[in-house]
Amino acid sequence: MPIRWPTSLLLTLLAVELLDEIVFSAREAAWPLIRAELDLSYLQIGLLLTLPGLLSNLIEPPIALLGDVWRRKALILGGGVVFVAALGLLAASPGFLALLAAFILLYPANAAFVNLSQASLMDSAPARHVQNMARWTAAGWVGTVLGPLVVAAAVMLGLGWRSVFLGFAAVALVVVLFVGRARLHTPNRAEEQPGERRPRMQVALDALRALGRPSVFRWLVLLQLSDLMLDKLNSFVALYVVDVAGGSEAQGALSLSLWAGAGLVGQLALIPILERVRPLAYLRVSAFAALVLFPLFLIAPDLSVKLGVLGLLGLLTAGWYAVLQGALYSALPGRSGTALALGSVADIVGSQVPLALGAAASFWGLGVAMWVLLAAPIGLLVGLARERSAKASGAG
Template sequence: MQRSTDGFAATLQPGRWAALVWVLLSVEVLDELSSGVPSAAAAAVGSEFAVSNTAIGALLTAFGLLALFVEPPLFFLADRFPRRWFVCGGLLGFGVSCFAAAAAPSYGWLFLALLLFGPFSGAGVSLSQATLVDADPARAERWLSRWTLCGAAGDLATPVLLALLALGGAGWRSAFALCGLLAWAQAALLWRRQFPDEHREVEAPARPWREALAEALASRPLLLWAVALVACSLLDEILVAFTALHLRRDLGFADPAIYLVVACFSVGAIAALLAAERLHEQLAPAPLLRAACGVSLVALVGFVLSGSLPALAGWALLLGAGSSLHYPLAKAQLYRALPGRSGTAIAVAGLLAPAELALAPLIGLFADGFSLGAALLALSAQPLLLLAASGAARPPRPGHASDAPTPPAEGGPGGPATPQSSIGG
């Protein structure tokens, strides 16, 4: 498979993959945009339906409840049947759930709409990501960094969209309706494209599902990276939530200062993900992950020990930059642990979703028992666990140069891509 090295916007899969790649990346933008509407518009939703803060908190968990049971078998089946069915069907259901949320006459109906949103998002969005990696597995880290960058763009787009709609007299319902239309448009575009599994020259016969699942569950690297990925939500939404509490309750900052510090996390992340385009050319995945984890650990300690707004903003920029690379680098290794079976890989990771949902309450209990500062320091479990997974996944093969930088593609721009080393070999 050929590649271009003319920069982020121009680095596309050639020919038949170019349009597919861009639509797949846009799916992540839409997912983060739409899933951010309930939290960004929480005050408006609470006022309209006259519900408590507890009810709003429960609403934000609705996305993952049904998905806990539906996604693992769905992802497993996506390796055994045409991927197009799952991605496009998921996006159609994604649109339906958005329209249902937009038209919800009560809190209960809105909760139900978001409950259905979860598995449809899993099929349409998670399998879009898996398809993107399948299209160019040798450069999984780069594609997943771009995927994460698109997600960050979607996060930033949510409050902007709501603000623009508010200027026109509209609100969160209109935002959901717009997201539904965009999801259907993406489904129509992807239905016309050819997927990676449709380009296999030799189609291997399907293995018995029990045998395939047993092999996946016996893969030590797959399980290690699945566990490590669970922790990758710590320095994300959980960090933002407990940072806001720490700044308000411990340091006495007002909302504008809190929003500034939280925005610095996103700005640092976007800057690092843009820089990752070059970093992936200069460093193999293993040293890049170790560097990102080291930066995150130092920045987290500095952040917790700081008390002034400039210092907090500076450490937040650095923390956002370091932590932004954790997910794409770790997720790439999950896919590499089970080559050609991306659906099964994320199905196994999905089995640990209950543990991920339990992280926020556990950190809350830790904060109540100790302090908010101590709870923030506990988030260092994310980089520490990633470092442990990186070391444990290294196969015992002496002299194996897993950390060697990726050599440049032969022939310069447009030459064949060289597969990157996996972390730990």
């Protein structure tokens, strides 16, 4: 019997995001272990974080657009099966090339399995994009907290990083089975009458036109900038704690849990806050605070001070993605797949950042390379100031 909406379907979709963030946050926490066992360089790590994303960004837009006009559930389930297979390959990887192949499979599988699940959640309540994105992101933050803890526990128990990802593959298979029982909805297909379905080429042309709209383009740019202080920081913080701050591998994993735990508190607090405070006002205040705190994190001489500041950063930046992605969905009403497709196109640029950081760290050291991430709060403050000016001009 199909799972009923709303409670069961909501929990199923949030479980997809929870699993996704557990997997990727565990990977970031496990980098010191993976690097040591497979003898990887910073440049190779940068390639592992960049090349799969770049290739995936070429595949993701068609997948997302198909999610608006074709069998979205089939795309989600197919992505889930490949997601499981990629985790199995990751766990068995004997070296750099096999690891690279696992990530090349994992990234587009994630786009179909996770991103289209997010689109389905957005389509369930078009008037509450930001609020539902806050719930989605809260589930992700729970996963971000749990992933490093799983890695730290595996280290303490002597299980190793391979057993962690093998276990994730088994859990992912269970989640895919639950999604298979769920009833998903694609609004554009449901609303069309027989014979009125938009040609798929027309959907692509409409997406290109949307990219040219200033309101859509602005949110895409701000999403990429904000990600410097979110996923990009998350990718390198464990290595930073171990290689620059002098912490142990377990401390590197636990530092991610501290950052993510603070972010979880911030994200959970954001859900009621967004019912009372304008989302863009929250973004401006938190971006200014991050502009002050991130340099303090980098220059603090003591590891405990660094970790304290890192926790504050996680608390303050937790809602950036939810607010910005929700604004993008609202700028494209009824076209959640198109919003995902345009985000994937923008990610082609953003996916180059880990490679650039890895190269910079190889030449000048990771401590110097991390200063690049300060572009996130600076860019948000500039972009949001222009958004305010644009609204003032329109009102005038």
